[in-house]
Amino acid sequence: xxxxxxxxxxxxxxxxxxxxxxxxxxxxxxxxRNCVAMKINGQLFDLNQDIKKDTAISFITANDEEGLDILxxxxxxxxxxxxxNIYPDAKLTIGPVVEDGxxxxxxxxxxxxxxxxxxEAEMKKIINAKNRFERKVVSKEQALExxxxxxxxxxxxxxxxxxxEISLYRNGNFIDLCRGPHIPxxxxxxxxxxxxxxxxxxxxxxxxxxxxxxxxxxxxxxxxLNKYLHLIEEAKKRDHRKLGTRLDLYSFHxxxxxxxxxxxxxxxxxxxxxxxWRDEHRKAGYVETKTPVMLNRKLWEQSGHWExxxxxxxxxxxxxxxxxxxxxxxxxxxxxxxxxxxSYRDLPVRAGEVGLVHRHELSGALSGLFRVRAFHQDDAHIxxxxxxxxxxxxxxxxxxxxxxxxxGLDFHLELSTRxxxxxxxDEQWEEATNGLKAALDxxxxxxxxxxxxxxxxxxxxDIHIKDALGRTWQCGTVQLDxxxxxxxDLSYKGQDNEKHRPIMIHRxxxxxxxxxFGILVEHFAGRFPLWMAPVQAILLPINQDLAGYAEKIKxxxxxxxxxxxxxxxxETLKKKIRDAQLVYVPLIITIGDKEKExxxxxxxxxxxxxxxxxxxxxxxxxxxxxxxxxxxxxxxL
RNA sequence: GCCAAUGUAGCUCAGGUGGCAGAGCAGCUCACUCGUAAUGAGCAGGUCUACGGUUCGAAUCCGUACAUUGGCUCCA
Numbered sequence: 062x063x064x065x066x067x068x069x070x071x072x073x074x075x076x077x078x079x080x081x082x083x084x085x086x087x088x089x090x091x092x093x094r095n096c097v098a099m100k101i102n103g104q105l106f107d108l109n110q111d112i113k114k115d116t117a118i119s120f121i122t123a124n125d126e127e128g129l130d131i132l133x134x135x136x137x138x139x140x141x142x143x144x145x146n147i148y149p150d151a152k153l154t155i156g157p158v159v160e161d162g163x164x165x166x167x168x169x170x171x172x173x174x175x176x177x178x179x180x181e182a183e184m185k186k187i188i189n190a191k192n193r194f195e196r197k198v199v200s201k202e203q204a205l206e207x208x209x210x211x212x213x214x215x216x217x218x219x220x221x222x223x224x225x226e227i228s229l230y231r232n233g234n235f236i237d238l239c240r241g242p243h244i245p246x247x248x249x250x251x252x253x254x255x256x257x258x259x260x261x262x263x264x265x266x267x268x269x270x271x272x273x274x275x276x277x278x279x280x281x282x283x284x285x286l287n288k289y290l291h292l293i294e295e296a297k298k299r300d301h302r303k304l305g306t307r308l309d310l311y312s313f314h315x316x317x318x319x320x321x322x323x324x325x326x327x328x329x330x331x332x333x334x335x336x337x338w339r340d341e342h343r344k345a346g347y348v349e350t351k352t353p354v355m356l357n358r359k360l361w362e363q364s365g366h367w368e369x370x371x372x373x374x375x376x377x378x379x380x381x382x383x384x385x386x387x388x389x390x391x392x393x394x395x396x397x398x399x400x401x402x403x404s405y406r407d408l409p410v411r412a413g414e415v416g417l418v419h420r421h422e423l424s425g426a427l428s429g430l431f432r433v434r435a436f437h438q439d440d441a442h443i444x445x446x447x448x449x450x451x452x453x454x455x456x457x458x459x460x461x462x463x464x465x466x467x468x469g470l471d472f473h474l475e476l477s478t479r480x481x482x483x484x485x486x487d488e489q490w491e492e493a494t495n496g497l498k499a500a501l502d503x504x505x506x507x508x509x510x511x512x513x514x515x516x517x518x519x520x521x522x523d524i525h526i527k528d529a530l531g532r533t534w535q536c537g538t539v540q541l542d543x544x545x546x547x548x549x550d551l552s553y554k555g556q557d558n559e560k561h562r563p564i565m566i567h568r569x570x571x572x573x574x575x576x577x578f579g580i581l582v583e584h585f586a587g588r589f590p591l592w593m594a595p596v597q598a599i600l601l602p603i604n605q606d607l608a609g610y611a612e613k614i615k616x617x618x619x620x621x622x623x624x625x626x627x628x629x630x631x632e633t634l635k636k637k638i639r640d641a642q643l644v645y646v647p648l649i650i651t652i653g654d655k656e657k658e659x660x661x662x663x664x665x666x667x668x669x670x671x672x673x674x675x676x677x678x679x680x681x682x683x684x685x686x687x688x689x690x691x692x693x694x695x696x697x698l
Numbered sequence: 699g700c701c702a703a704u705g706u707a708g709c710u711c712a713g714g715u716g717g718c719a720g721a722g723c724a725g726c727u728c729a730c731u732c733g734u735a736a737u738g739a740g741c742a743g744g745u746c747u748a749c750g751g752u753u754c755g756a757a758u759c760c761g762u763a764c765a766u767u768g769g770c771u772c773c774a
Contacts, residue, residue, distance in 0.1 A: 171702065174768095259769030260701030266771095271701060274769070302767095306709070315747075315765050369774045389774095423699055423772060424765090432773085482774095517774065604731040631731075639735035653733055665734060 066117035081108035097128040107242040123281040133163040136279040142235035143183035154213040162278035177255040191248035192232040252286030253279035301582035302429040319427040319434030326595035347411040352393025358383040364392040390416035395549040403553035409445035430579030437574040443566040450496030477514035485543040518544035528584040536572035598625040598648035
């Protein structure tokens with residue numbers, strides 16, 4: 062008799078030794094069909110596994126995150142099997158689950174995306190066969206024998222801990238070395254798609270074999286797959302590199318790889334972003350500073366960048382002295398701090414700087430505005446006493462929230478703690494980390510902890526924003542820096558008339574203005590809220606005779622700082638409206654004889670609605686208010 | 699930096715196997731003067747990323763460089 066305890070503490074007895082599946086079926090057939098694996102003592106097992114003694118179990122179903130991971134892992138096996146069926150000489154290496162699907166690294170001749178269709182068709186066959194996944198435990202000798210033709214698997218087997226069980230999984234004719242668990246049978250993969258191929262190295266080591274990495278995604282139901290594919294399509298449509306060209310915002314040139322050129326319209330958005338930033342920072346008690354772009358090597362040696370970051374820095378010889386273009390603003394900020402003597406009464410000092418920094422990123426890492434070599438950081442350095450840490454960090458979190466929510470961006474927080482390689486004493490780290498934790502607790506939002514992921518000079522909080530498509534981006538960061546104040550011998554006079562070392566926070570909210578800009582383009586899909594829109598209103602005279610009158614209206618709107626243009630082309634009204642809509646001008650104003658006679662405006666918004674007979678005053682007032690309040694919602698009138 | 703793919707007009711893209719470079723949009727000109735998502739006709743626009751090579755002949759084949767894209771790696 063085997064007694065199984067369920068999560069609700071109910072107990073069920075079984076005459077014979079049951080498998081996990083037997084237990085699931087005893088609950089109900091329908092439930093069993095939805096089950097993927099089971100969990101015993103926090104460990105995952107296959108459903109086909111026998112339960113030999115009394116125990117508590119819980120089931121992982123298709124609705125659980127863990128269930129989806131198992132499905133995708135199994136999908137990787139199916140893909141590998143399909144590849145082997147088509148390319149018998151291919152050698153498998155590893156096939157894990159990643160955040161967005163799964164992949165398998167395979168040693169084979171390069172293939173192209175055109176070949177994916179054939180692999181998918183082969184996978185389809187395997188899935189339709191509903192092959193069961195069977196687990197088998199073997200000795201190391203047996204494993205070495207089975208995989209004798211595969212040097213990668215041999216390497217893995219030889220590295221396994223002696224105490225560890227070596228398990229194989231078989232489905233159909235396919236056998237793979239694998240810890241498991243797997244779904245009961247391949248038929249559970251209801252929706253899958255192979256997405257892309259790329260090169261990867263065995264063990265991520267450039268000196269080792271170059272492998273083909275095949276990426277795929279799978280779901281328990283086809284609808285979810287379609288939803289996912291739709292999301293990818295949507296993201297492609299919003300691609301900031303394409304929209305940037307179409308909306309005439311920025312461009313890239315071979316003459317300066319990774320260094321964006323901002324066009325007039327892009328600059329309108331840029332300036333709107335910065336103005337907003339300045340407003341909020343002024344309110345939050347920051348001052349703004351500016352430091353040079355190029356500084357003497359000696360400074361970088363003092364800051365430690367020369368030692369740690371040199372390969373990413375651009376340098377230049379000037380009058381026999383070596384200079385480096387700043388990859389970060391902080392050393393300049395240190396010099397600024399040192400220009401005067403501080404009292405504890407002066408602290409905290411919150412010094413912002415929107416600094417242009419250059420980092421020589423690897424050529425292969427560049428990507429639109431998301432990864433560039435020249436960018437502006439909305440930096441700020443806060444110098445404070447140790448008992449101000451909590452309040453200051455909390456202040457940064459609140460400011461970040463205020464700014465992100467202005468764009469309709471949600472976010473989550475991650476705390477990174479002391480890494481293995483670090484400077485500073487245990488007490489310093491504890492004080493710093495506790496300060497961050499206290500601020501996080503007071504802030505009250507849930508946060509994740511990345512143990513050992515902090516910078517060598519201090520712990521940090523990273524802020525990850527979530528855009529309209531649900532994608533997350535790390536933008537903001539709040540880092541405590543215990544290195545620089547030391548290296549630059551910063552101090553302030555305490556109440557005790559003694560010199561003290563200030564604590565320093567290093568923080569950004571947009572992160573990189575360029576990158577944040579790119580994220581916003583995709584977040585808004587090019588339809589910026591009125592306060593950011595490069596052209597807020599376009600005037601469309603319905604015939605050439607009215608062009609002069611339209612110019613007069615524009616001049617008047619100019620005085621109210623409403624960004625507007627006149628489309629004087631000899632095109633039909635329909636055509637002009639279409640063109641304006643295609644570049645998302647929020648307010649389209651048609652000027653006809655009626656409007657001229659009554660001195661009113663007819664305004665069309667992007668939703669296609671038209672408001673006729675608006676007086677100039679009404680229009681200016683509501684637009685100005687909308688802009689001044691930086692309202693996200695695009696119901697303007 | 700590594701692997702792979704790509705690079706043709708301002709933009710988006712056609713141009714099997716080598717034989718005088720094409721379209722749509724945008725632009726310009728003319729006609730039309732229009733009431734809420736594309737009026738029509740015409741014109742102009744390219745050393746086919748760059749530099750080498752093969753060939754009687756190269757956008758096309760080969761090599762190198764540069765750039766872009768997807769990954770890898772990197773992002774103290």
